[in-house]
Amino acid sequence: MKAVRRDSLYVRAARGENTQHAPVWFMRQAGRYLPEYLELRAKHSFWDAVRTPELAAEITLQPIRRFGFDAAILFSDIMTPLPAMGVDIEFAPGPVINEPIRTIRAVEALRIPEVEEIAPFVAETVRELDRNGPVPVIGFGGAPLTLAAYLIQGGGSKDFAEFRGFLRAEPAAAHALMDKLADVSIRYLSMQIEAGASAVQVFDSWAGLHGAEVFAEFGVPYLQRILSALASYDVPRVYFALHSQHLIEQVAALPADVFGVDWRRPISSYRSTFGTRTIQGNLDPAILLGGTDLVRREVERVLVEGQGGAHIFNLGHGIHRTTPLDNVAAAVDVIRSFERER
Numbered sequence: 001m002k003a004v005r006r007d008s009l010y011v012r013a014a015r016g017e018n019t020q021h022a023p024v025w026f027m028r029q030a031g032r033y034l035p036e037y038l039e040l041r042a043k044h045s046f047w048d049a050v051r052t053p054e055l056a057a058e059i060t061l062q063p064i065r066r067f068g069f070d071a072a073i074l075f076s077d078i079m080t081p082l083p084a085m086g087v088d089i090e091f092a093p094g095p096v097i098n099e100p101i102r103t104i105r106a107v108e109a110l111r112i113p114e115v116e117e118i119a120p121f122v123a124e125t126v127r128e129l130d131r132n133g134p135v136p137v138i139g140f141g142g143a144p145l146t147l148a149a150y151l152i153q154g155g156g157s158k159d160f161a162e163f164r165g166f167l168r169a170e171p172a173a174a175h176a177l178m179d180k181l182a183d184v185s186i187r188y189l190s191m192q193i194e195a196g197a198s199a200v201q202v203f204d205s206w207a208g209l210h211g212a213e214v215f216a217e218f219g220v221p222y223l224q225r226i227l228s229a230l231a232s233y234d235v236p237r238v239y240f241a242l243h244s245q246h247l248i249e250q251v252a253a254l255p256a257d258v259f260g261v262d263w264r265r266p267i268s269s270y271r272s273t274f275g276t277r278t279i280q281g282n283l284d285p286a287i288l289l290g291g292t293d294l295v296r297r298e299v300e301r302v303l304v305e306g307q308g309g310a311h312i313f314n315l316g317h318g319i320h321r322t323t324p325l326d327n328v329a330a331a332v333d334v335i336r337s338f339e340r341e342r
């Protein structure tokens with residue numbers, strides 16, 4: 001494991017320092033709103049790009065070169081470690097599971113691969129980025145509950161009804177699945193840290209679909225296990241759950257160092273819940289579809305509300321595919337020139 005770039009603005013803020021300037025990166029900063037990404041994607045499929053370290057590293061750095069973000073999130077997907085478990089996944093453009101997991105037998109058939117077998121190209125990409133990249137690399141994985149949503153539903157969905165039904169109808173099979181996903185997640189995230197990731201983020205994009213009791217039963221124990229297993233690395237652990245305001249007490253009790261929040265509540269309203277831990281967020285990505293004046297005004301509002309503790313500027317969810325590049329540049333410009341009160 002290499003130095004984790006402790007002196008970088010992003011890592012300092014992630015470790016709880018109330019920095020003078022907020023570091024900034026955007027979820028999905030590498031992707032389809034960038035012409036240079038689209039150009040590469042015209043020649044390579046999404047999976048091929050993810051699985052080829054030179055391409056994945058190049059795509060990871062595209063938004064850094066263009067906008068000067070403070071951190072580079074590995075170009076990959078939350079589904080990347082799952083083929084090693086024996087799951088067949090395609091992208092169209094979201095993940096499609098040809099044989100959704102709907103029985104205890106299907107869960108039992110899933111392998112727990114050795115760490116070397118889990119997406120070895122990811123370790124190579126992270127090593128390359130750590131060696132030659134200008135900013136810290138954020139490794140990431142999906143939370144078991146969010147990975148299971150895709151595996152059981154079979155693909156993206158607006159409410160994941162089959163998945164939510166399965167949790168209630170087949171709790172033993174659901175726990176067995178979550179258990180395996182947690183084991184693989186620990187190996188996969190550890191591997192990224194050992195390869196040089198300066199932080200790891202756990203994406204729990206669909207946690208908010210559940211009520212507090214279901215999240216307590218099927219989400220929290222596995223998140224606890226994963227985040228605790230990573231504690232000894234002394235690398236910031238970031239937890240992001242969209243639309244999770246009703247789960248906030250349980251979220252705040254997780255052993256994470258940084259909490260990603262969406263735009264539904266101002267950052268200032270979370271400070272008493274998260275204490276001295278860092279908050280990451282929370283511009284509504286839809287704002288970046290508006291005019292530059294709106295962007296500048298709303299970015300400043302988020303910066304003002306983010307004062308009073310450590311803040312990493314980000315969006316409340318991934319950047320939209322039709323985002324004008326000038327708006328991203330304007331947002332970064334406002335963030336760079338904003339002196340935070342401490």
Ligand code: CP3
Nearest residue numbers: 027028029030031046073075076077078093094203205318
């Ligand atoms: O943030 C980044 O720049 C890093 C790359 C990244 C991708 N997916 C690339 C991607 C990250 C961090 C993810 C995580 C991911 N993947 C999540 C969690 C975050 C979130 O957005 O809630 C989820 C739920 C997925 C599953 C997934 N993969 C979906 C829903 C899609 C379709 C997305 C879309 O924009 O239509 C994908 C495919 C995917 N993952 C693309 C990219 C750039 C689009 C692929 C393409 O080029 O066609």
